[in-house]
Amino acid sequence: MRIIRLEETDSTNIYAKARLKEGENLVVTARRQTGGKGTKGRSFASREGGVYLSRLFFWLKMPVTEAFRIMANASVAVCRTLENYGLTAEIKWPNDVYVQGKKICGILIENVFSGDRISSSVVGIGVNVNNSLPEELKNTAISMSEAAGHLFDREDVENTLIAETGKAFDMREYRRRVGFLNRTVTLLSNGEARIVRALEVDERGGLIVESGGKRERVTAAEVSLRLAALP
Known part of the structure; x- marks a missing residue:
């Protein structure tokens, strides 16, 4: 697997999608995004100090009905990463990850379809690590450093997240990690x-x-x- 590390790009998802035809498993990271994207076309604040990455996955026989698993896997990978650094995380259905009751990351999945199959996916993840947050988000979002009361090695967090996105996963773990129920x-x-x-x-x-x-x-x-x- 090749890892491309950028200082800045408009969006790691856009950068990764442009390389889909190469057919290579790839991870793209950036220190900053100037045009980070969230779900439903929303912008995603991507200030320096956070982890912003996109990973390409190529599937042989992934039915469209299994699309949710791709999103769930990304959420679980973020939770595992945060727990590696002593933070307790839970998922707000379907894929938002929260710490101390506030959102700590954004996940954007863009799938490529071939008939009733998913041929490839771009999994974009942005985690608030040491970055400051826009004033309008301070009541609803949080960073790892704010939650823990100290700064983290951003590159170490990035490498941990890359590793976690490639690990085995099952829906039972996802379901166990979903909070905010009842x-x-x-x-x-x-x-x-x-x-x-x-x-x-x-x-x-x-x-x-x-x-x-x-x-x-x-x-x-x-x-x-x-x-x-x-x-």
């Missing part, structure tokens, strides 16, 4: 919001919720989740 949450879908109780995550990554005494299964493709219920 509580009221807000589900957002097509501009509409509704309050439900999040109960559990099933073996395929669906979230089981309850509302009005009725249970239903929702997927990450259908809804997004907010921890705070609407006033």
Whole structure:
């Protein structure tokens, strides 16, 4: 596996995607991103001091129905990395990783499809390590250094995360690591919001919720989740 380490790029995902045709397992890292991307087209703050990387995966027989596993694997890799440095992490379904009740990383998966198969994936991960956070995010986001009260060796964290993204994973571990269950949450879908109780995550990554005494299964493709219920 080749690792390309950059001082700065617009987005490690964009840089990695441009090399998909080379067919080589690859990791791209950057100290800074000028155009970091999050889910649903949101921007991702990428100040120096954080870890920003994208990893290319090529699959032989990955059905589209298994796409959730790619996202779950990335979340578990981040949790394992943080635990290596003494931090307790938990996943907010489907793939946000939280420490001390605040978001500590961003994950963006971009898959390439061939019929009913996923032929390759670009897994982008950004972790707040020693970087400062924009003022508007300080109530909802956190860095490793803020959580622990001291700075970390950024390159060591980067290397640990690269190693963890390549390790074996199963859905049982993901399900064990999902927190924020048995509580009221807000589900957002097509501009509409509704309050439900999040109960559990099933073996395929669906979230089981309850509302009005009725249970239903929702997927990450259908809804997004907010921890705070609407006033």
